Structures are given as structure tokens and as C-alpha cells.
Amino acid sequence: xxxxxxEAKTLIQKSKTPSNDYVINPYTGCLLGCAYCFASFAGxxxxxxxxxxxxxxxxxxxxxxxxxxxxAKMSEDKRGGTMLLSSVTDPYQGHETKYRLTRGVLRELxxxxxxxxxxxxxxxxxxxxxxxxxxxxxxVEVGMTVTTTDDQVSRWLEVRAPLASRRLxxxxxxxxAGIPTYAFVGPLLPHxxxxxxxxxxxxxxxxxxxxxxxxxxxxxxxxxIRERLDQVLTGEPEDVREAYLQARTKEHREQLDATVAELxxxxxxxxxxxxxxxxRQRLPEGEAxxxxxxxxxxxxxxxxxxxxxxxxxxxxMTQGVAAGGARSGAGGGRGRGRARSSAADAGAxxxxxxxxxxxxxxxxxxxxxxxxxxxxxxGCAVGGELVSxxxxxxxxxxxxxxxxxxx
Numbered sequence: 001x002x003x004x005x006x007e008a009k010t011l012i013q014k015s016k017t018p019s020n021d022y023v024i025n026p027y028t029g030c031l032l033g034c035a036y037c038f039a040s041f042a043g044x045x046x047x048x049x050x051x052x053x054x055x056x057x058x059x060x061x062x063x064x065x066x067x068x069x070x071x072a073k074m075s076e077d078k079r080g081g082t083m084l085l086s087s088v089t090d091p092y093q094g095h096e097t098k099y100r101l102t103r104g105v106l107r108e109l110x111x112x113x114x115x116x117x118x119x120x121x122x123x124x125x126x127x128x129x130x131x132x133x134x135x136x137x138x139x140v141e142v143g144m145t146v147t148t149t150d151d152q153v154s155r156w157l158e159v160r161a162p163l164a165s166r167r168l169x170x171x172x173x174x175x176x177a178g179i180p181t182y183a184f185v186g187p188l189l190p191h192x193x194x195x196x197x198x199x200x201x202x203x204x205x206x207x208x209x210x211x212x213x214x215x216x217x218x219x220x221x222x223x224x225i226r227e228r229l230d231q232v233l234t235g236e237p238e239d240v241r242e243a244y245l246q247a248r249t250k251e252h253r254e255q256l257d258a259t260v261a262e263l264x265x266x267x268x269x270x271x272x273x274x275x276x277x278x279x280r281q282r283l284p285e286g287e288a289x290x291x292x293x294x295x296x297x298x299x300x301x302x303x304x305x306x307x308x309x310x311x312x313x314x315x316x317m318t319q320g321v322a323a324g325g326a327r328s329g330a331g332g333g334r335g336r337g338r339a340r341s342s343a344a345d346a347g348a349x350x351x352x353x354x355x356x357x358x359x360x361x362x363x364x365x366x367x368x369x370x371x372x373x374x375x376x377x378x379g380c381a382v383g384g385e386l387v388s389x390x391x392x393x394x395x396x397x398x399x400x401x402x403x404x405x406x407x
Contacts, residue, residue, distance in 0.1 A: 001031070001055060001056070001057070003057040003058065003059045003095055004056070004057070004058050004059065005058075005059045005061045006028075006058050006060060006061065007060070007061065007062050008060040008062060010066065010070070011024055011060065011063055011066035011067055011070060011105075012024055012070045012071070012074075013025075015087065017084065017087060019082060019272075019273075020082050020083075020084040020087075020119065021078075021081025021083070021116070022081050022083045022084065023083070023085075023086065023087045024063075024067070024083065024084070024085045024086060024091075024105055025060075025085075025086045025087060025088055025089050025091075026059075026060055026063045026085070026086065026089070026091055026096075026101035026102055026105060027057055027058065027059055027060065027086075027089040027090075027091070027093070027095070027101070028043065028045075028046070028057075028058040028060070028089065029042065029048070029053075029056045029057040029058055030053070030054065030057070030088075030089045030090050030093055031054060031055075031093055031094060031160060032054065032090055032093055032123060032158060032159065032160050032161040033053060033055070033159040033160050033161075034054075034159060034161060035157050035158070035159065035228050035229050035231075035232045036157060036187050036219060036220065036228075036229060037053065037225075038220045038222075038225060039087075039088035039089070040053035040224065041224060042089070043056055043058075046058060050224045050227065050228060051227070051228065054159060054160065057093075059095065059099055059101070060101065061099070061101075063101045063105060064101060064104030064105060064107075064108060067104070067105045067108040067109075068108050068111075071108055071114070072112070079112075079114055079115055079116055080115055080116045081116045082116055082117040082118075082119055083109070083114065083118050083119065084119045084120075084121065085102060085105065085106075085118070085119070085120050085121070086121065090123055090124060091120065091121075091122055092120075092122040092123075092124035092125075092126040092127045093124060094124075094126075096124075096126055097126060097129075102130070103129070103130050106130055106134070107133060109137060110133055110137055113138060114137065114138070115138055115139070116139065117139045117140070117141065118134075118137050118139065118140045118141075119141055119142075119143065120134075120140070120141070120142040120143060121143040121144075121145065121184060122144065123144065123145045123158070123162055123167060124161075124162055124170075125166055125169070125170040125173075127142060127170065127174070128170060128173050128177075131174070131177045131179065134174075134177075134179050135177060135179060140179065141179070141180040141181065141182060142174050142179055142180070142181050142182075143181065143182045143183065143184050143215070144168075144174075144181065144184070145167070145183075145184040145185075145186065146164055146167050146168060146171075146183050146184070146185060146202065146206065147164070147185060147186070147187065147188075147189055148164050148198070148202060149164055149168070149198070149201050149202050149205050150164065150198070151163040153189070156232065157189075157232065168205055168206070168208075168209050169209075171183065171206070171209035171211055172208075172210055174210075175210030175211075176210070181209075181210060181211055182211060182212075182213045182214060182215060182272065183206050183213075183215070184214070184215045184217075185206075185214050185215070185216045185217075186216060186217030186277070187217055187218060187219035188216060188217065188218055188219060188256055188260070188276065189219070190219060190243040190244050190246065190247035191240065191243045192256060192259065193243070193246075193247075193252055193256050193259065196259045196263070199259060199260070199263055200263050200266070203263050203264070203267040203269060204267060206267075207268070207269065211269070212268075212269065213269065213271075213272055214264075214269050214270070214271060214272065215271075215272040215273065216260060216271060216272075216277065217276065217277040218247075218253055218276060218278055219244075219247055221244075221247060221248050229244065253276075253278070256276070257276055260276055
């Protein structure tokens, strides 16, 4: 699969993910193709479906240039913020060895002596290539996503990602080089609830690799992710499929939380953010403003591939539902000039949290029925663009669909 080169308009985006102020995604898409990945909606701005996750990659060929320009414009007080690489892609996936965008961005951060924390999150051992740059930054930490110690399970769910055993060795190499590390155990695999000895083994291996802090997250089983997981689970034993079915229940999460607390204490590991993050409460949050792209022929030949120039955004996840209306506020829609809700652009069901609304769901816009005019002074839990006086009908951000916020 040949990647498509694009030119992005912006690179450094504001983030509301836990403890991160800014995020950089040098690529859109991820060829690792993990079945459980929440970011599988990220390619919709290019007309890519969730089912295509892992089969496309858009390379922001001007990422290093943008980093240089945007860092130069960044005020001193903003430079103290935490910078994450990356939120909806792996900054060290295979094509990074060719394009070297992540390394270029790190070089720019070093050039300006960026004083804030630079945080890396990856599954790839390619990160060790940049140990020279990482050790030269004033503040840095590298996180490795490790969900299991079983390479067979890793290959089953994480498709083309480096094996779990290789990631553990990478953590040890980074620790030996003097770089602070952490592990992202996310998602917590459902079978840990009935096989706690497997999680015990994982924590033990992380400690052996020099890790002292972990960030943990329950599996996200929203509909668009379940559809991809169902394909992976087909043909698996009944007990495996049952475990993933039970993972949606409150009892399952509470059982896992208790197991995690006991094992963390046993191994002396610290849990980042003090709790296992409840993925079910998170919603996509647009981190890019407008990304205009143009197609070009990748190095090495190949046909010219057209990429849409319609506006879109890379997305990340927020800590809770309260950020749902942060971009548009309770003032709601003010006509077509109002920025669309990025949660709606992402197309994921979003729990309410503003103005007493309980839930939101997507429905087809009735054929032939005109869209309602915007009404001022009305708000929506997802900060929708168009709101009618009769109910809460919010434009979802693409033709033919609508979002309903039930009071």
C-alpha cells in the first residue's frame, strides 16, 4: 500500500486529552490496523470508512516546515505546555523510517529548546532511533502501548503492530538510555477479568522493563468499534466472544477495576490520573481547525491519487463529556457561519451533558424534508450547528444525516 502525500495547513493543535496541551499528528491513518482502535474514524475527512482502518496512510509531507513556523509563532507562556506525539496515529509506524517526519519535528523542538514536556506514545521500536534527540530535550517521556505479554494475542488484535515482547524490550532500552517511560495498558482486554494471572504477568514484565507508571483504559465498545471487533471475533471460542460481550457491563468494569487496584499495589506501580479511564464516557474532540489537502505522487512513482480538499480535522479523546459543548458553547447554533461540532463531524454517538440532555443519536434526514432554520439562544450537548425550536435537531456535519438530542 503506497501512502498518499498531502500538504496540511496546520500541525500543532490544541488538545484537551488528559494532561496534554498540544498534539502533533504527522500522519493521518495508521497502518498498524489495531482492531480496537478508537481513531478508526480519522479517515472520514478523506472519504475513508471505519472498515478501511489500517489500509491507508496520508503523509503530511510539510509537517517539519509547519512545526518550524508554528513553534516560532508560539509565545513563551504557551511553550510550557505538554506536547503529545501522537493522538490518532502512531508517530513511529513503518513509513516513519522513510519520511522521518517525527524525527524532524523533534529536531525543531530541540532547536527552540522547547521547555514544556514532550510526550511520545507509540507501539513501535523505531522510537529508539531517536534516542539522541530525546535525550537532548529538556523534558521528555516515552510511552509504549502494551496490552498483553502474549505475542499470539497481540498479533490477533493488533494485526501489523510490533509484537508485545518487542515493545517490552523497547521500554527496557529507553529506560537504560535514561529516558523516562510509562506504559499505556489500553484497552484492558476483557479476558483479564477471568484470567487475572495474565494481567499480573503483564505488570511484572513492565516493572522488569523499568516502568513505574501506567495509564489504563477500559475497552471502547462503541458501535463503530464493535463492528470491526466482530470480524476479528468470528470463529473464536464461545468463552472469548462471551468475555467481549460482558465487557459492556458495569459489573465487568468494576471487577476489572478491583483486580487492577490489587495488582498495581502488589507490583508498586502508580496509576496515572488515579483511575482506569472509562472509555464509554469519552467523545471525539476535533483538534484541528481546517485541514486543506492536495494530492501528489509519492516518492518512488505510482499513480497520482486524488485526495479531497474538503475541510476536516484530526481528532482525539477528551477525559469526559463536559467538553462536549466547549467549542460552540451553550449558545448553540447561529446559522451556517457557526463552526460545526467536531464530535458530529467524527460521527460517533455522544452522551449529553449540557442543558439537561441525556443522549444523542444519529438518524437519517427525512427525504425531501427541508432542514430547519437555526434558532438563536438554543444549545445542544454536542454544540451542534443548526438547532430548531421544535426539538433539538442538530446538523451532524455531512449531507444526509442529522443528530437528535433527546431531552
